[in-house]
Amino acid sequence: MAGGDTEIGGRDDRFPSTRMSAVREAASGDEACRQRAIGTLIAAYWKPAYKYVRLRWKADNEQAKDLVQGFFAGALGRATFARYDAGKGSFRTFLRHCLDDHVRDQRDAQRAGKRGGGAAVLSLDFAGAEAELAHLEPRDREDLDACFQREWVRQVFALAVDALRDLCAAQGKQGHFELFRRYDLEPDPGAPPSYAALAAAAGLPVTQVTNHLAWARREFRRLVLDRLRELTGSEAEFREEARALLGITFEEPRP
Amino acid sequence: MSGAWLSDAAIARLRLAAELPELGSSRYEVRALLGRGGMGSVYLAHDTGLGRDVAIKVLHDPAPGSALLARLQREARLLARLEHPGIVPIHDLLHLPDGRVAYVMQHVQGARLDQHLAGERGLEARLRVFLKLCESVAFAHDRGVVHRDLKPENVMLGRFGEVLVLDFGVAHAAGEPLERAGTVVGTQRYMAPEQARGEVERIDARSDVHALGRILAGMLAGAEPPANRPLRAIAAKASADDPAARYPSAAALRSDLEAFLSGRPVSALPETPLDRLARLYRRHRVAVWLVAAYLAMRGAVLLTTGR
Numbered sequence: 001m002a003g004g005d006t007e008i009g010g011r012d013d014r015f016p017s018t019r020m021s022a023v024r025e026a027a028s029g030d031e032a033c034r035q036r037a038i039g040t041l042i043a044a045y046w047k048p049a050y051k052y053v054r055l056r057w058k059a060d061n062e063q064a065k066d067l068v069q070g071f072f073a074g075a076l077g078r079a080t081f082a083r084y085d086a087g088k089g090s091f092r093t094f095l096r097h098c099l100d101d102h103v104r105d106q107r108d109a110q111r112a113g114k115r116g117g118g119a120a121v122l123s124l125d126f127a128g129a130e131a132e133l134a135h136l137e138p139r140d141r142e143d144l145d146a147c148f149q150r151e152w153v154r155q156v157f158a159l160a161v162d163a164l165r166d167l168c169a170a171q172g173k174q175g176h177f178e179l180f181r182r183y184d185l186e187p188d189p190g191a192p193p194s195y196a197a198l199a200a201a202a203g204l205p206v207t208q209v210t211n212h213l214a215w216a217r218r219e220f221r222r223l224v225l226d227r228l229r230e231l232t233g234s235e236a237e238f239r240e241e242a243r244a245l246l247g248i249t250f251e252e253p254r255p
Numbered sequence: 256m257s258g259a260w261l262s263d264a265a266i267a268r269l270r271l272a273a274e275l276p277e278l279g280s281s282r283y284e285v286r287a288l289l290g291r292g293g294m295g296s297v298y299l300a301h302d303t304g305l306g307r308d309v310a311i312k313v314l315h316d317p318a319p320g321s322a323l324l325a326r327l328q329r330e331a332r333l334l335a336r337l338e339h340p341g342i343v344p345i346h347d348l349l350h351l352p353d354g355r356v357a358y359v360m361q362h363v364q365g366a367r368l369d370q371h372l373a374g375e376r377g378l379e380a381r382l383r384v385f386l387k388l389c390e391s392v393a394f395a396h397d398r399g400v401v402h403r404d405l406k407p408e409n410v411m412l413g414r415f416g417e418v419l420v421l422d423f424g425v426a427h428a429a430g431e432p433l434e435r436a437g438t439v440v441g442t443q444r445y446m447a448p449e450q451a452r453g454e455v456e457r458i459d460a461r462s463d464v465h466a467l468g469r470i471l472a473g474m475l476a477g478a479e480p481p482a483n484r485p486l487r488a489i490a491a492k493a494s495a496d497d498p499a500a501r502y503p504s505a506a507a508l509r510s511d512l513e514a515f516l517s518g519r520p521v522s523a524l525p526e527t528p529l530d531r532l533a534r535l536y537r538r539h540r541v542a543v544w545l546v547a548a549y550l551a552m553r554g555a556v557l558l559t560t561g562r
């Protein structure tokens with residue numbers, strides 16, 4: 001623990017989650033399991049990977065698209081995941097290094113006159129990712145490691161928002177999602193609404209608004225943690241990410 | 256596969272939303288995160304009943320029946336017992352729907368001591384802040400409470416220049432059971448050797464004196480004008496490794512500093528004739544400074560209030 005933090009003895013407790021680590025499943029498991037796990041990883045990583053290849057490797061959008069397709073469709077084999085050692089660093093950093101290797105190999109092959117392997121085509125919204133590049137700040141272009149991490153966080157949150165929207169739709173709780181959207185996701189920048197204003201607009205008592213918002217936030221938090229559980233390779237990495245993303249620390253056991 | 260792009264601001268809000276404690280149908284509306292420490296997060300909230308802002312401290316993670324839960328409850332009771340202008344006033348204790356306990360306190364509209372020091376280099380001004388801090392700590396000691404985690408992050412300066420001690424999260428009150436021997440309580444950079452060794456039964460008011468000495472040393476560093484020998488000796492005596500070599504109490508530390516400020520010899524430093532000469536010269540200067548400061552203050556009062 002850093003020298004500036006209060007100590008109260010050791011800490012060790014598991015955060016409950018039903019999700020499995022896709023990182024570990026991609027390395028072993030039966031083929032169906034493996035494919036599902038890789039799908040999970042692609043969903044979280046393709047956008048950061050695309051932006052990263054555009055910036056770090058100065059690839060144009062067609063090149064970047066091919067490189068990212070090739071990487072996720074072909075290069076992410078069982079052997080790649082087997083090489084990942086959770087003790088040595090985060091999966092995110094490992095994946096970024098694999099991506100660098102892949103780009104280097106492809107460029108070498110190109111220079112030698114070989115064509116890159118005809119990778120299966122994934123249906124990813126590359127045009128959308130290209131448009132998002134415009135949102136990057138100058139600092140993102142300077143520190144590409146940090147940029148890759150930030151884009152990853154952005155994607156994890158976006159996936160959790162999608163999952164919350166789906167969950168609300170499935171449970172007939174569109175009203176809950178609407179409150180969450182108006183208060184937490186896209187509040188009016190000039191005048192964020194008060195609970196009372198939201199209640200008046202929705203024709204609900206204020207206590208309902210607070211209950212619904214609390215439910216949506218709790219579910220959102222769980223959905224983010226579920227995704228982190230899937231996207232990390234070890235308990236330690238999961239905790240590290242949970243702390244970084246949601247400020248969650250874990251409980252000490254009773255001395 | 257994924258929806259709209261999320262801006263950095265949206266992510267910051269979502270992060271906060273995922274963390275926000277649920278206060279159910281209480282009269283408090285949580286608005287923002289004020290700060291975070293090792294145990295909990297402190298939020299700015301609005302008390303809709305009284306129409307004022309408050310600060311609410313909540314544990315990091317819901318864990319029903321956990322040790323931290325009891326600790327926060329204890330902290331709240333301790334704070335309630337320590338009613339003093341230099342200790343943050345507590346208003347309420349809450350039981351959250353998710354099983355957590357939280358307490359409501361005054362929202363201190365000011366800077367943490369570490370932030371304040373970044374903008375205040377003046378030695379005299381820094382020492383005046385430190386004297387108030389000693390006074391609050393001495394009061395807690397008087398009531399049998401040892402803070403055990405004094406550090407600039409746990410001290411705030413209010414709008415009116417008041418100095419408030421916060422975070423009695425790991426404090427110990429006389430008569431309460433102690434942690435198991437070997438448990439390290441406190442913050443490495445400020446903790447006394449007996450604390451770092453986990454000698455919980457040896458921790459007493461002098462352990463807080465040690466932390467105060469460390470804080471004082473930090474306040475002397477970078478001060479203008481630079482701290483002289485007697486001042487440095489006071490900080491060194493307070494943070495001596497051996498508890499018996501320290502000031503026996505925060506009050507004793509405070510009075511030695513006051514002696515320094517009024518140009519009297521300090522107990523921390525046997526005077527050489529040269530020291531004495533320097534002190535007498537300074538004493539004279541301090542008097543001039545005080546008169547000037549008084550006149551400046553009168554002037555300011557005259558200008559602003561016309562009285």
Ligand SMILES: Nc1ncnc2c1ncn2[C@@H]1O[C@H](COP(=O)(O)OP(=O)(O)O)[C@@H](O)[C@H]1O
Pocket residue numbers: 006289290291292293294295296297310312343360361362363364367408409421422423424
């Ligand atoms: N009453 C308050 N008003 C304003 N800010 C506060 C208040 N209490 C705490 N904070 C901020 O929150 C931070 C963490 O609070 P603290 O009680 O020290 O928690 P911990 O026990 O986790 O260290 C403090 O460093 C300070 O910045």
Ligand SMILES: [Mg+2]
Pocket residue numbers: 006292293408409422
């Ligand atoms: Mg603290």
